[in-house]
Amino acid sequence: xxxxxxxxxxxxxxxxxxxxxxxxxxxxxxxxxxxxxxxxxxxxxxxxxxxxxxxxxxxxxxxxxxxxxxxxxxxxxxxxxxxxxxxxxxxxxxxxxxxxxxxxxxxxxxxxxxxxxxxxxxxxxxxxxxxxxxxxxxxxxxxxxxxxxxxxxx
Amino acid sequence: xxxxxxxxxxxxxxxxxxxxxxxxxxxxxxxxxxxxxxxxxxxxxxxxxxxxxxxxxxxxxxxxxxxxxxxxxxxxxxxxxxxxxxxxxxxxxxxxxxxxxxxxxxxxxxxxxxxxxxxxxxxxxxxxxxxxxxxxxxxxxxxxxxxxxxxxxxxxxxxxxxxxxxxxxxxxxxxxxxxxxxxxxxxxxxxxxxxxxxxxxxxxxxxxxxxxxxxxxxxxxxxxxxxxxxxxxxxxxxxxxxxxxxxxxxxxxxxxxxxxxxxxxxxxxxxxxxxxxxxxxxxxxxxxxxxxxxxxxxxxxxxxxxxxxxxxxxxxxxxxxxxxxxxxxxxxxxxxxxxxxxxxxxxxxxxxxxxxxxxxxxxxxxxxxxxxxxxxxxxxxxxxxxxxxxxxxxxxxxxxxxxxxxxxxxxxxxxxxxxxxxxxxxxxxxxxxxxxxxxxxxxxxxxxxxxxxxxxxxxxxxxxxxxxxxxxxxxxxxxxxxxxxxxxxxxxxxxxxxxxxxxxxxxxxxxxxxxxxxxxxxxxxxxxxxxxxxxxxxxxxxxxxxxxxxxxxxxxxxxxxxxxxxxxxxxxxxxxxxxxxxxxxxxxxxxxxxxxxxxxxxxxxxxxxxxxxxxxxxxxxxxxxxxxxxxxxxxxxxxxxxxxxxxxxxxxxxxxxxxxxxxxxxxxxxxxxxxxxxxxxxxxxxxxxxxxxxxxxxxxxxxxxxxxxxxxxxxxxxxxxxxxxxxxxxxx
Numbered sequence: 001x002x003x004x005x006x007x008x009x010x011x012x013x014x015x016x017x018x019x020x021x022x023x024x025x026x027x028x029x030x031x032x033x034x035x036x037x038x039x040x041x042x043x044x045x046x047x048x049x050x051x052x053x054x055x056x057x058x059x060x061x062x063x064x065x066x067x068x069x070x071x072x073x074x075x076x077x078x079x080x081x082x083x084x085x086x087x088x089x090x091x092x093x094x095x096x097x098x099x100x101x102x103x104x105x106x107x108x109x110x111x112x113x114x115x116x117x118x119x120x121x122x123x124x125x126x127x128x129x130x131x132x133x134x135x136x137x138x139x140x141x142x143x144x145x146x147x148x149x150x151x152x153x154x
Numbered sequence: 155x156x157x158x159x160x161x162x163x164x165x166x167x168x169x170x171x172x173x174x175x176x177x178x179x180x181x182x183x184x185x186x187x188x189x190x191x192x193x194x195x196x197x198x199x200x201x202x203x204x205x206x207x208x209x210x211x212x213x214x215x216x217x218x219x220x221x222x223x224x225x226x227x228x229x230x231x232x233x234x235x236x237x238x239x240x241x242x243x244x245x246x247x248x249x250x251x252x253x254x255x256x257x258x259x260x261x262x263x264x265x266x267x268x269x270x271x272x273x274x275x276x277x278x279x280x281x282x283x284x285x286x287x288x289x290x291x292x293x294x295x296x297x298x299x300x301x302x303x304x305x306x307x308x309x310x311x312x313x314x315x316x317x318x319x320x321x322x323x324x325x326x327x328x329x330x331x332x333x334x335x336x337x338x339x340x341x342x343x344x345x346x347x348x349x350x351x352x353x354x355x356x357x358x359x360x361x362x363x364x365x366x367x368x369x370x371x372x373x374x375x376x377x378x379x380x381x382x383x384x385x386x387x388x389x390x391x392x393x394x395x396x397x398x399x400x401x402x403x404x405x406x407x408x409x410x411x412x413x414x415x416x417x418x419x420x421x422x423x424x425x426x427x428x429x430x431x432x433x434x435x436x437x438x439x440x441x442x443x444x445x446x447x448x449x450x451x452x453x454x455x456x457x458x459x460x461x462x463x464x465x466x467x468x469x470x471x472x473x474x475x476x477x478x479x480x481x482x483x484x485x486x487x488x489x490x491x492x493x494x495x496x497x498x499x500x501x502x503x504x505x506x507x508x509x510x511x512x513x514x515x516x517x518x519x520x521x522x523x524x525x526x527x528x529x530x531x532x533x534x535x536x537x538x539x540x541x542x543x544x545x546x547x548x549x550x551x552x553x554x555x556x557x558x559x560x561x562x563x564x565x566x567x568x569x570x571x572x573x574x575x576x577x578x579x580x581x582x583x584x585x586x587x588x589x590x591x592x593x594x595x596x597x598x599x600x601x602x603x604x605x606x607x608x609x610x611x612x613x614x615x616x617x618x619x620x621x622x623x624x625x626x627x628x629x630x631x632x633x634x635x636x637x638x639x640x641x642x643x644x645x646x647x648x649x650x651x652x653x654x655x656x657x658x659x660x661x662x663x664x665x666x667x668x669x670x671x672x673x674x675x676x677x678x679x680x681x682x683x684x685x686x687x688x689x690x691x692x693x694x695x696x697x698x699x700x701x702x703x704x705x706x707x708x709x710x711x712x713x714x715x716x717x718x719x720x721x722x723x724x725x726x727x728x729x730x731x732x733x734x735x736x737x738x739x740x741x742x743x744x745x746x747x748x749x750x751x752x753x754x755x756x757x758x759x760x761x762x763x764x765x766x767x768x769x770x771x772x773x774x775x776x777x778x779x780x781x782x783x784x785x786x787x788x789x790x791x792x793x794x795x796x797x798x799x800x801x802x803x804x805x806x807x808x809x810x811x812x813x814x815x816x817x818x819x820x821x822x823x824x825x826x827x828x829x830x831x832x833x834x835x836x837x838x839x840x841x842x843x844x845x846x847x848x849x850x851x852x853x854x855x856x857x858x859x860x861x862x863x864x865x866x867x868x869x870x871x872x873x874x875x876x877x878x879x880x881x882x883x884x885x886x
Contacts, residue, residue, distance in 0.1 A: 017424065017444065024444050028399075033391035034384015036571070038520050039602040043817040046520055074384035086382045093374065093783050096791055097234030098381030099388060099520040099571025128826045131817060133520050133572050134234045135794025136787075137828040 005066045007032075008076025016063055023047045023058040026073060034074040034102045038131070045130030048103040049073045055110040074102035077109055084150055085109055088143040096134035103130050108144050117148045212305055212348070214267045215245055215298040222326055222340025224251050227261035229268035229291065231282035231543050232377060233573035234791070235847055236784030239375045240288055241295055243780055247368040248299025248361055249306075251339070252326035258376050263545045263565045270294075282543045283575065283673065285746045285845030288780055292843050297355040304353055309346050310337050325367075363778070363840060372783040377569070389541040389568040390524045394595040397526070398427050399443040400588040401450045401599060404435035404608040407810035408669050409461030412436045415454040423449035428592045432584065435608075439592050443599060462668025463810040468614055471667070472511050475616035475637035478663045486635065486661035489645045493657030498631035502622025506693050510619070510685035511872040512855075514805035515612035515674050516814070518822050521571020522605045525585035527552060528595035535562040536589070540582050541570030548582040555586040574795075575673030576610060603815045611805050612674030613640045617685035622657075627697045629655045629708070636682070637663040640671040646678025647852065650686060652715045652742065652749065653708040669807060675795060676848040679745055680855065684800075684873055687741040687856025688863075695863055701740050702728050714775060718742075719751045721773035721835055726753035736768070739861025743852040746845025750774040752793070752853035754829075756861040760884060763877035765858060767797050770832045772850055777841040789834045789850045796854030798823035804874055 001018040004011065007030065014029050026032045026049070035058055038046030042057040049058045050072040077083045082090070085108050095101045104127070111118055111126045118126070123144050132140070211217045217225040226245050230237040242258045245251070261268040265280050270290035272278020278290075303323060310328040311318040314335060322329050326339040353359075363369070380386040405412070414420065414436050420429055423438075425445030430437035436455055440446035478484055499505065525540035525548075536556050542548045549565035556563065570577055585598035600608075615638040622631035632655045638644045641664045648660040674680070694704040702723050709715045719742065723729075726738060735757050742751045752772040758765055770793050779785045802821045806813045814820040859870040868883050 017442070020442075020444055024442065027391075028393075028442060031393065032384070033387070033393075036388075036520070037390065037522065037599075039817050041602070041816055041818070044520065044602075078383070082383075089382045090374065090378055093372075093378060093787070095234070095375075095378055095381040096236075096787055097520065097570060097572045098377065098386050101381055102384050105382060124826050128824050131520065131822060131824065133518060133574075133795070133822060135791035135798075135823075135828075137794065137823075137825045138790065138832060139787075140825070 001064065003063050003067045005068060006070040008072055014063065018064060020063045021059055022049070022061040022063045022066055022071065025063045026058060032073050032075050036099055036102055038100070038103075043131075044100070044103075045107060046100050046103040048106040048130065050106060050110060053110065053113065055107050072106075074106055077106065083109060084147040085112065085143065088147040091146060092139045092143040094136050094139040094143050096136055100130060100132045104132065104140055108140070108147075111144070112148055118144070120145070212302045212346070213298060213352070215295070216249065216302045218339055218343045218346070220340050220343045222252070222255050222338050222343070224256045224326075224339070226256055226258050227268065228258050229261040229270065229280055230287040231541070231545070231567055231570060231573065233282065233541070233543065233570035233577070235287070235788060236375055236781055237282065237287050238377045239373055240781045240784060241291055242376070243368045243373055244292060244295040245299040245302070247366055248296045249302040250323040250325055251299075253368060253373055255326055260567050263549055263567070265546045269546075279544065280546045282573070285847035285849070288843045289746060289845055292778075292780070296360050300355045300359055301352050304355070305346065305349065306339055306342050308349070309342050313337070313345065369778065369780050370782065372781055375784065386569050388521055388571050389526065389539055390521055390571070390599060392526045392539040392568065392597065394526065394528055397595040397597055398439050398441055398592060399446045399599065400430070400437050400439045400585065400596045401443070401446045401601065402432065402435040402437040402584060402604070403450050403453050403455060404604060405457060405461070406607070407457065407461050408434075408463045410457040410459070410464070413456045413458070415456055416452070420449050420453050423452055425449075427594070430588050430591045432587055437584070437588050439588055439596060443597075447601070461810065462666070463807070466667050466669065466807050466810045468514060468667075468807040471614050472616055474665065475663070476509065478637050478665065479616065479618045479635040484663060486663040487641075488659070489636075489662050490648055490658060490660040495631045495633045495657040495659035498657035499620060499622040499633055502630055503625055504623045506621045506623065506689070506696070508619055508689055508692060509871065510617040510681075510688060512615045512681040512684065513803075513873065514614050514807075515799055515803050516606050516609045516805050516820055517572070517574040517576035517674060518606065518803075518817070518820060519570075519572025519574055519576060522602055523577065523581040523600040524598055525582045526595065526597045527582070527585040527589035529556060529589045529593060531593075534558070535564075536586075537564045537566070538582060538585070539566045539568055540585070541568040541573075542578045542582065543570070543573045543575075544578040547579050551579050551583045552586040555583055556590055574675045575677070580610075602817070606805075606815055606820055607812045608670070609805065609812065610670040610672035612677075612680065613638045613643050613671040615644055615681045617681060619685055619689045621689065621693060623693065623697075627693075627699055627704070629653070629693070630657060631655075632658040634658075634660040634685070635663065636660070637665065639665055639667045639669065643671060643673065644678050644681070646676075647682040647744065648678070652712055652744070653705070654711065655708070667807075668810075675792070676745065676851040679743065679848065679852040680799070681873070683741065683743045683852035684855030684859070687743075688859040688869070688871065691739070691856070691860040691863055692869055700729070701860060705740070705742060715749055718749055718773045718775050718837060721837065722751040722753050722771050725773065725833055725835060726755070726771040728753065735865075737861045737865035739857040739859065739864060741853045741856035741860065743849060745849035745852070748774060748776040748844040748846060748849045750789075750849045750853060752850065752857050754854070754857040754861050756858060756865065758862065758865055758880070763880035763884065765801060765862065765875055765880060766827070767829045767858060770829050772833075772853065773835040773837060774846070774849060775837040775839055776846045776849070777839050777843040779836050780843060782836060785836055785846050786834045788846045790832050792848060792850035793832055793854060794823055794828060796851040797827075797829070797858070799851075799874060800855045800858050801827070801874055802876065804876070
């Protein structure tokens with residue numbers, strides 16, 4: 001089955017099984033491995049990408065459902081330099097193993113797009129679906145606050 | 155720092171590998187052998203970069219090019235603990251390298267050179283476990299850095315015709331102090347001659363710690379830039395041309411063997427390349443991962459009867475253990491004995507006798523297990539990629555399966571999406587079995603369900619502790635009986651050298667249930683510190699003594715330990731009034747030569763039974779801290795994982811089968827349930843570094859139970875403190 005969609009701003013066409021998921025299409029057909037497999041059941045959020053700007057779990061998103069739509073992955077989040085969240089992630093030294101962090105950053109980026117200065121409760125509520133086993137949650141919150149305070153200044 | 159795995163890199167690494175091995179064979183292969191001239195490692199990033207190809211290595215640990223770029227080899231696995239940065243910082247410190255010029259790569263798998271200090275000697279296994287990395291490499295890597303600096307100094311001295319004693323170094327620069335002449339390390343690389351043998355560096359040749367500018371100073375972690383933009387390569391991200399994908403349907407009851415009833419149907423499933431029978435499961439290999447998954451779902455497997463685990467119900471273990479530790483014909487194995495606990499116990503005016511329980515735990519690391527194995531078309535060599543805590547062991551296992559000499563298997567360690575003790579060997583072996591049969595590069599991926607259902611767990615345990623206490627409340631006798639299924643994993647942390655208890659005895663009673671158990675972050679310290687620390691608070695509570703002062707009394711002759719305890723008391727405002735519905739709990743722990751004390755502040759929803767940990771404070775003494783921010787991150791991570799495992803996590807078996815399968819029924823802590831703050835204090839020290847990765851986790855079970863006792867007057871004795879168990883305790 002052929003599916004055409006916009007991926008990180010460029011048009012792509014893939015030929016996959018009709019029930020292929022967006023996650024494995026991104027990873028194995030399109031070689032964008034920044035999006036991670038964690039649970040296959042929308043429980044952990046490691047596979048989070050943006051579909052028309054909305055964060056979705058790509059492990060349960062059929063690739064057929066993105067036809068004609070726009071997908072952004074961690075590889076396409078920043079335009080030229082780092083996204084403010086990526087910068088904040090470096091400044092707060094957030095990642096440990098790093099495996100969940102693509103999903104964390106993509107989930108957070110969707111928050112800041114709609115709510116440039118979220119309070120802590122809003123951050124936690126928005127981020128709660130993305131698991132981290134290394135225990136970086138408090139640094140993630142700090143990094144989002146750091147990025148959002150920059151938003152506030154702009 | 156970027157690491158890309160392309161075929162050129164792989165090819166060039168292979169060449170280097172062989173030449174270096176040959177050199178070592180002639181040079182005796184010990185320690186920090188200088189690789190010179192023709193035998194220099196050429197870890198090409200890019201074959202177009204001829205300059206780098208001609209760059210000699212200064213030592214086995216350090217490569218320097220004419221631009222002054224320095225490559226350092228990390229012998230440890232990187233699973234999030236920051237080894238890539240900390241170990242290189244140790245070398246760079248003594249080498250006096252300009253940190254901005256340093257890049258870090260994994261060392262090749264050559265334990266004779268890159269193995270850690272083991273039984274007092276370098277060249278042990280390349281294993282990243284037991285929080286040993288910084289502790290195990292600190293001395294050797296300081297020497298390695300000093301040796302690299304020595305070579306640079308001597309080359310500069312010879313060039314200028316001046317005594318080496320007139321030279322000093324600044325970061326990546328050799329300076330002749332009388333004349334003010336300078337040579338950068340890169341300039342020296344252009345004419346460097348590698349001496350035939352290296353000086354022995356003794357402690358006097360090392361830097362005075364007062365002059366450290368990297369050790370003890372936080373450097374941004376070198377792996378973080380590629381972990382925020384999707385570039386970091388984990389094992390699961392490896393892709394090879396012509397690669398196929400394998401999944402395995404493993405025994406639902408450990409030890410049972412498969413018989414595939416519908417092979418024809420499975421073979422006809424879309425994209426299936428082959429079916430591979432393993433002892434413990436049926437593998438299916440297909441062109442895509444999703445095809446392999448679909449084929450796996452169609453498999454009808456009959457599992458053999460008679461496995462030991464058959465009929466095992468883990469909830470019934472506790473009653474059995476209860477009897478076991480009291481049995482008069484089972485005496486258990488003596489693990490520790492000081493003084494005469496039995497006599498002292500029977501003579502004591504007051505005896506406390508309690509039991510504590512812990513469930514099986516799963517690692518649930520975010521990256522499911524996986525490995526890639528590629529057997530050469532002629533079958534005479536192979537290459538493998540996986541994230542593992544023990545690359546030499548994984549390589550040996552793969553070689554054994556492929557019937558190759560280890561030297562014919564090139565093993566590439568990858569970043570790990572979490573290790574926690576789970577990650578080594580079994581998945582690499584499985585991938586080798588698949589690759590051996592299909593004769594194409596195979597990527598084996600465990601699904602999350604595979605990872606949990608065929609997990610290897612922290613063992614279940616029962617801890618009975620009896621204490622004999624005198625009229626002043628002093629504990630004179632301590633008898634700790636542990637029952638569980640795995641002799642290797644259950645006695646860590648039983649020694650409490652920091653409490654003045656003259657008579658102590660610890661015994662272990664082992665019953666094999668036929669299920670898989672393995673190291674889980676903190677190993678025996680988790681259950682044992684929980685039992686010890688909770689018990690101590692129960693005694694203090696009964697005696698109406700403050701748990702902090704009570705512990706203080708037992709440590710009164712140990713200034714180092716008192717410093718830690720007092721620090722956490724002051725950080726947490728111990729004893730100061732709290733809002734209604736809040737309480738604090740304290741615990742103390744050790745691990746790998748480090749000591750820590752922690753305090754939690756909790757509240758309780760009495761309707762739901764939900765405990766909430768609001769704030770955590772911990773002070774830790776781990777000797778010299780190489781990278782403070784990473785040290786704090788390790789403490790934070792252990793605390794979060796400790797809270798998670800204390801409140802939520804439990805693996806249960808019914809009829810030999812694991813009852814949990816994914817994060818919905820094996821929940822791990824989410825952001826909303828994380829504490830609002832964690833404050834860590836690193837006690838300044840000039841002692842050699844000790845362990846940090848596992849010392850904080852064991853605090854949490856005891857600290858939370860102790861806060862709960864303070865809050866409700868009721869004890870929690872069974873980890874995890876799920877809402878159902880808490881409600882039972884409140885009702886009881």
